[in-house]
Amino acid sequence: MVKIQYQFKRSTPLRLLSHLDQQRLFQRAFRRANIPIEYSQGFNPHPKMSFALAMSVGLTSDGEYGEVIISGDMKVDEFISRMNQVLPNGLEIVSAKICGDGVGSLSAALCKSIYQIKIKILPEIDFENLAESIQAYLALPQIFIQKRNKRGKFVEKDIRPFIEAISVSPDEETDKANIKMTLVYIDQQCVKPEHILTSINNQNGAVFIIDPTIEIHREELLIKADS
Amino acid sequence: MNNFIEKNILPLVTKPITYLGNEVNAVHKTPNAEMIRFAFAFPDTYEVGMSHLGMKILYGLLNEAEDIWCERVFAPWVDMEEQLLKHNLPLYGLESMMPLNEYDFVGFTLQYEMSYSNILNMLKLGHITLRSSQRQEDEPFVIAGGPCSYNPEPLSDFIDLFVIGEGEEVILKIMETHRLWQKNKGKRQDFLKMAATIEGVYVPSFYEVSYDENTGVITAFTPMVAEAPATIRKQFIEDLDTAYFPEKIVVSYTETVHDRISYEIFRGCGRGCRFCQAGMIYRPTREKSLPTIQEKIRALIEATGYDEVSLSSLSTGDYSEIEMLIKNLVAEYEDEKVSISLPSLRIDSLSIDMLEEIQKVRKAGLTLAPEAGTQRMRDVINKGVTEENLMDTVRTAFEKGWGHVKLYFMIGLPGETLEDIEGIADLGQKVVDEYYKLDRESRNKSLKVVLSASSFVPKPFTPFQWMGQNTREEFQDKQRHLKNSIKDRKISYSWHDSGVSFLEAVFARGDRRLGLVLEKAHQKGCRFDGWGEYFDLEKWTEAFAEAGVDPDFYALRDRSYDEILPWDFIDTGVTKKFLQAEALKAEAAVTTPFCPESCSNCGIMEFKKGWKCNG
Numbered sequence: 001m002v003k004i005q006y007q008f009k010r011s012t013p014l015r016l017l018s019h020l021d022q023q024r025l026f027q028r029a030f031r032r033a034n035i036p037i038e039y040s041q042g043f044n045p046h047p048k049m050s051f052a053l054a055m056s057v058g059l060t061s062d063g064e065y066g067e068v069i070i071s072g073d074m075k076v077d078e079f080i081s082r083m084n085q086v087l088p089n090g091l092e093i094v095s096a097k098i099c100g101d102g103v104g105s106l107s108a109a110l111c112k113s114i115y116q117i118k119i120k121i122l123p124e125i126d127f128e129n130l131a132e133s134i135q136a137y138l139a140l141p142q143i144f145i146q147k148r149n150k151r152g153k154f155v156e157k158d159i160r161p162f163i164e165a166i167s168v169s170p171d172e173e174t175d176k177a178n179i180k181m182t183l184v185y186i187d188q189q190c191v192k193p194e195h196i197l198t199s200i201n202n203q204n205g206a207v208f209i210i211d212p213t214i215e216i217h218r219e220e221l222l223i224k225a226d227s
Numbered sequence: 228m229n230n231f232i233e234k235n236i237l238p239l240v241t242k243p244i245t246y247l248g249n250e251v252n253a254v255h256k257t258p259n260a261e262m263i264r265f266a267f268a269f270p271d272t273y274e275v276g277m278s279h280l281g282m283k284i285l286y287g288l289l290n291e292a293e294d295i296w297c298e299r300v301f302a303p304w305v306d307m308e309e310q311l312l313k314h315n316l317p318l319y320g321l322e323s324m325m326p327l328n329e330y331d332f333v334g335f336t337l338q339y340e341m342s343y344s345n346i347l348n349m350l351k352l353g354h355i356t357l358r359s360s361q362r363q364e365d366e367p368f369v370i371a372g373g374p375c376s377y378n379p380e381p382l383s384d385f386i387d388l389f390v391i392g393e394g395e396e397v398i399l400k401i402m403e404t405h406r407l408w409q410k411n412k413g414k415r416q417d418f419l420k421m422a423a424t425i426e427g428v429y430v431p432s433f434y435e436v437s438y439d440e441n442t443g444v445i446t447a448f449t450p451m452v453a454e455a456p457a458t459i460r461k462q463f464i465e466d467l468d469t470a471y472f473p474e475k476i477v478v479s480y481t482e483t484v485h486d487r488i489s490y491e492i493f494r495g496c497g498r499g500c501r502f503c504q505a506g507m508i509y510r511p512t513r514e515k516s517l518p519t520i521q522e523k524i525r526a527l528i529e530a531t532g533y534d535e536v537s538l539s540s541l542s543t544g545d546y547s548e549i550e551m552l553i554k555n556l557v558a559e560y561e562d563e564k565v566s567i568s569l570p571s572l573r574i575d576s577l578s579i580d581m582l583e584e585i586q587k588v589r590k591a592g593l594t595l596a597p598e599a600g601t602q603r604m605r606d607v608i609n610k611g612v613t614e615e616n617l618m619d620t621v622r623t624a625f626e627k628g629w630g631h632v633k634l635y636f637m638i639g640l641p642g643e644t645l646e647d648i649e650g651i652a653d654l655g656q657k658v659v660d661e662y663y664k665l666d667r668e669s670r671n672k673s674l675k676v677v678l679s680a681s682s683f684v685p686k687p688f689t690p691f692q693w694m695g696q697n698t699r700e701e702f703q704d705k706q707r708h709l710k711n712s713i714k715d716r717k718i719s720y721s722w723h724d725s726g727v728s729f730l731e732a733v734f735a736r737g738d739r740r741l742g743l744v745l746e747k748a749h750q751k752g753c754r755f756d757g758w759g760e761y762f763d764l765e766k767w768t769e770a771f772a773e774a775g776v777d778p779d780f781y782a783l784r785d786r787s788y789d790e791i792l793p794w795d796f797i798d799t800g801v802t803k804k805f806l807q808a809e810a811l812k813a814e815a816a817v818t819t820p821f822c823p824e825s826c827s828n829c830g831i832m833e834f835k836k837g838w839k840c841n842g
Contacts (some may be wrong), residue, residue, distance in 0.1 A: 012233075016243040021480040028251075028478060028532030039564055047564075058238055085598075086532075180254050212238030 005067050005106070006096035008104055011060055014090030019054040030068065032086040036077065038069040040152045052106035052223065056192065061218035067099070097177075109224040110185040113162065115193045116169060116178040120209040127170050129188060130177060131208050134166050137200050145191075145199050150224045159199065168195055180219075198206070228325045240306045244480045245273040248298065250320025251478040252530065254286070255322055256296045256690060263405055265289055265297040265329045266320040266367070269271025270345035271757065273301040277477070277800075278485035281336055281373060282538060285394055287473030288602055298322040299477075302345045302754070303352065305335045311352060318352035318463030331405065334398075335386070339729060340734035341757035343382060346371075347749040350385065355748065359387045360434060366414050370401070375583065377461075377508050378687045378794040381734050382709075383431030384742030387398040388422055390429075391797055392461035393494075397427045423454040425495075427462035430455060434796075437738055443780060445738065445791040456820065460800045467513040473525055485534035485570065488527045492520055492552070496541035498573075499611045499842070501813050502598070502637065504686035505541055507801050510831045511629075511840045512822065516546055520557060526564060537568045544572045544581065553581055553679075576610050579623040592631040593624050599640060600650025606816040607642055609809075614654070621658050622665075623636065630671025632658055637685040638705050639697035641813060642803075648705050652677060652712035657719050657802035676718045680709060682728035686735050687794045693786040696732040699724075720805055726764040727756065729781025732782035738793035741781075743774040800834030 010017075017025065027047055030037050039045035052065035078094040083093045126205055137143070143160045164182040169176050179197075183190050194215055197208050235241035258264065267286055269276030269459070276282060282299070289297035298320035303311065313317060318325035325331060333355065335346050347357060349368065356362045371382065372390035379389040393674065401422055408418045423430045435453035437447045443451045450457055464470045495512035496505065524536055545553065556567050567585045572578040574595050582593070597617055598720065599605045605612060620633060636651050655678045656748070662674045682702050685691040697705070706722050714721055747770035755761035771778050786792065788807055797801070805828065812819060819827050823841050826832070834842055 013247070013249055014244075016233075016237055016247070016482055018244075020482075021244060024482070025251075025480060027534070031532035031534065032251075033527065034529075045564060057243070088249065091251070139392055220589075 001069060001088060002066060002073060004074070004076065004097050005065065005085075006079070007094050009062050009094055010055065010064060011090050011092075015058055015060045016162050017055075018057055019051075021150055022055060022219075023049075023051070025088070026066065026068075029083060031085050032164060033082040035068075035074070035082060036071045038067050038071050042176065047101075050106060052110060052221065059170040059216050059218060061221070062094075063218060063221040065221060065223060066125060067106055071184065088131050106223065107188050109219070110188060110190075111224060112185065112220075112222040113183045113190065113218055114220040114222075115181040115183070117173070117181065117220050118183070119197065120175065120177045120211070120213065120216040121177050122206055122209060126209045127168075130207050131168055133204050134168055135182070138163070140203065143199060143203065145195060145202075150163055151208060159191045160198065161186060162189075163196065166196075166214045231314075232316065232789045236307075236316075239310060241304060242273070242481050243300075246303070246307060246321065246499075248324070251532075253299075253322055254290045254297070255292075258296060258323070260776070261294055261409075261480075263292075263295045263332070263402060264325070264330045265295060265402075266300045266327055266333060267297055267331050268300045268335045268346075269302070270335055270342040270348060270349060271755075272304055273304050273479070274481065274483045276301045277479045277483040278489070279336065279338065281394070281488050282339060283473055283476045283489075283637075284471065285334075286473045287399060287475065287479070288471050289398065289402070291471075292399075293400065294406075294742040296323070300327060300349070300353075302342075302349055305755070306345065307349075308352065308558050317354045318349060328355045328366060330592060333367045333369050333732075334373040335369070335373075337373040337382070339757060340375060340381075340731045343734060343745055344749055344753040344756050346382070347385065347745060348754040349532070350748070352790050358384050358750075361388070362415070364702060367805055368415075368418065370633075372398075374505065374508065375735075377504070377733065377799065378737070379429060379431065380436075380739050380798055381737040381745065382436070384746070386431065388428055388430045389420060390462070390499045391427050391459050392799075393463050395464055396501075397425060400425045401428065407835050412711045420452060420454045423452070425454075426460055429459045429797075431739075432576070436793075438740075445793060448796050449609040450789065457796065458512055459797050460834075461502050461797060463509075463800075464494075464513070465835070466518050467514050469808050478531045480531070485537065486533075487535045487537050488524065488531060488533045489539045490520065490524050490527065491515070491540060491774045492538050492543065492546050493540045497817050498542060498545070498546070498611065499603050499609050499809075499811055499822070499827070500598075501690040502640065502683065502686075504689050507688050507806075507829075509541065510799075510829065511838065512545075516545060517552060517555070520552065521559070524556070525559075528560075528563075534564060535568060536568055539570060540726040542573055543569050544578050544733055553584055555582055568779060574616050574620050579620055579627065593621075594630045594635065595620065596635040597654060598635065598637055599647065600636060600652070600654050601647045603638060603816050604643065604647045604650065606818050607813050608637075609795075609813070609818050610623050610756065611818060611821060614657070617654070618661055619658065622661050624799065625662050626664055629745050630662075630673050631675045631677075633679060635690050636656070636678065637683040639702055640711070641691055641694050643705075645705075648709050651680065651709055652718075655713065655718045656715055674717050676715075677721060678713070678718060679721045680706070681722075681778050682724045684732045684735055685726050687792070688797075688799050688806070690806050691811055692736065692792065692806065693788060693790075695785045696729070696784060699726065699729060702713040702728075708712060718780055720790070721758075725759065725762055726767075727762055729778070729782055730756065730764070731769060731776045734781075736793070738779050741774055742753045742772075742775050744770050747773050792838045796836070800829075800831040802830035805829045 030087050038048045048069040050067050080093045110155045142158045146154045147157045162183050164184050166179045168224045169178045286297050289295045300320050319326050368387045370388050371386045376389045392434045404421050419430045422428050433452045436450050439446050493514040495509045497512045500506050600609045655676050659674050685694050751766040753766050
């Protein structure tokens with residue numbers, strides 16, 4: 001029995017998968033790849049597999065993490081090649097390693113997410129305005145957003161501590177802006193980049209056009225080295 | 228178009244991934260000018276359509292041919308429909324995202340009457356002319372098959388040709404005819420004439436129907452061109468064991484209604500239940516062999532990664548080697564955590580043993596279908612099940628730890644009395660009593676008995692094809708009576724009929740005059756009639772009135788045995804004489820034996836030369 005931790009990419013063809021769809025997809029891919037996964041005991045056995053993060057619909061990523069416990073031994077190279085043979089276009093395993101016992105959970109090891117975002121800016125906003133707006137936003141000591149808690153009530157949440165950096169650059173090909181965002185995890189929690197974009201609009205006057213054509217890409221997910 | 232839809236539209240709709248056609252095992256080809264482009268259309272949502280076995284078979288079969296590219300199209304959900312309309316984009320085939328009106332064929336499968344309005348809606352969304360008579364030379368041929376095409380008449384204004392019977396062989400003949408026709412650069416009409424000569428193909432525009440001015444019944448059904456035969460013979464595959472079955476099936480990303488491998492172990496059914504259309508039209512019974520089944524299931528699991536296999540058929544327990552099959556499959560897959568499920572089990576204790584075998588630990592709900600509440604009524608419908616069978620079954624089930632039993636019934640069966648209705652409640656009570664006979668220690672902690680009753684819809688090619696359906700008032704009275712007859716709080720009762728079964732009865736036994744009604748209902752926005760939230764009886768009532776068609780004529784009227792029925796031109800192999808004899812036996816509550824026990828001469832053995840049932 002061995003735990004394999006793997007890093008994978010999700011690109012445009014499968015960006016519209018839901019988290020549940022993706023879980024099912026991996027489960028079936030393991031079977032197609034003939035990788036013997038361990039199951040939990042009990043009335044309704046489920047495969048021992050997990051992901052560091054749930055991916056939201058629309059997100060593409062270069063660095064997601066997943067874990068699976070397999071019975072028996074397997075070389076990581078073989079794991080990678082067998083999986084990539086059966087995964088549909090849009091998902092790819094980029095690396096994998098065998099984890100020792102006593103390694104903590106993936107979600108507890110999350111440190112930072114680095115995002116690349118392409119978003120339309122309002123016609124009256126030029127690039128300088130945008131840069132100023134972001135500067136002013138980052139200068140705020142506290143930034144509150146309304147968030148629904150588990151009981152469905154709205155509560156205020158200060159999101160400033162989760163934001164490490166935001167930088168902007170114009171997109172060469174389109175009229176969109178490129179936003180780079182570095183967000184940190186505190187107690188396994190973070191903020192969704194779409195919420196930050198909305199909050200920027202709400203703070204110093206609207207700059208972005210928030211619509212479904214926003215492209216969000218996770219460039220990197222940093223996790224603690226020992227996990 | 229693809230890029231625009233992916234970027235601007237799909238992020239706005241629910242289940243966007245179902246509109247991209249990029250699932251595992253979806254077939255993608257590089258098209259060329261000669262390639263036949265075929266859109267297999269399922270007139271309901273992706274989740275429903277992707278659970279359908281027939282589509283998987285024909286999709287695989289057509290794509291075996293290098294010069295055919297078969298793709299899929301489903302009824303877009305209302306949010307997607309709104310977006311397509313808003314951007315004036317046509318409905319498209321999923322794999323290539325080509326607009327529907329650019330295909331050579333759009334082939335609908337007709338699984339239930341309540342999907343007919345979706346067919347019109349999909350044609351409209353696909354920018355295809357609704358009426359076949361008005362279709363331009365370069366538009367697709369709109370074809371249809373499946374169980375409802377055994378009475379194709381209500382759709383005859385919109386469908387260029389129907390396939391009657393099992394499609395595996397006929398569809399290839401149609402493709403061959405198309406190749407020939409394309410080579411000769413023929414006209415639309417030429418193709419239809421060529422296709423009309425293929426056995427099992429029905430081209431409705433080549434026939435004329437006349438009606439009696441006073442009574443409205445059909446007086447004649449006449450072929451108008453030399454190519455069109457007076458009788459259309461249904462097609463069936465003689466050797467199911469060697470017949471094509473795909474080794475790869477498309478694996479949906481989203482959860483579908485039946486999210487598992489569905490493997491057909493036999494076709495047809497010899498039970499002869501008189502209400503059941505499938506039991507008559509899919510005759511004769513043909514089995515696949517044990518090695519074939521096991522080998523194909525292995526291949527399918529490897530190609531899909533599914534962890535559940537359902538052994539499908541009309542009555543799975545009737546497979547001649549069912550116990551051996553289950554034992555082998557359970558032994559083979561237990562360690563791999565692949566589970567086996569058995570739909571359509573009959574009521575006998577053998578079934579419980581089989582369920583026990585496959586569900587080693589979990590005791591999910593047990594669903595049984597006695598169909599009627601009294602023995603007399605079960606004899607009328609020839610459901611060869613006794614109260615003793617049922618009680619033995621539930622006792623065994625309770626002993627083995629089940630606690631949740633659901634019983635299915637129909638109401639509005641021929642000759643039904645209030646006593647038969649009360650019988651349903653009594654049967655529920657007896658099931659409850661059976662549970663309490665067991666020791667507290669050996670039975671499940673909680674008991675729940677659900678009685679579910681649906682309104683009976685008489686169907687063509689059954690012994691009940693001549694009878695009028697109960698009126699909505701009769702149904703409501705019977706439902707109320709049933710509800711009042713239930714005394715025990717452990718019994719819950721579910722019933723819902725918003726008028727759907729009335730409409731189903733109209734279209735099941737309708738004729739060509741319903742085309743106008745369908746068109747009007749479509750113009751009023753009817754679609755997804757099988758989905759409670761979108762069914763609008765009022766719109767349908769208006770459509771009937773505007774078209775000058777009386778729906779009661781089709782649903783409620785008792786027909787005489789000598790009336791020309793709209794579907795009489797189809798020969799299913801089961802003779803009208805047999806159906807009539809069965810109807811008379813039903814009146815006398817006399818049963819007919821299971822085919823392997825004794826042949827009742829339904830006609831299927833004479834239908835095809837050299838065919839012999841049961842060996």
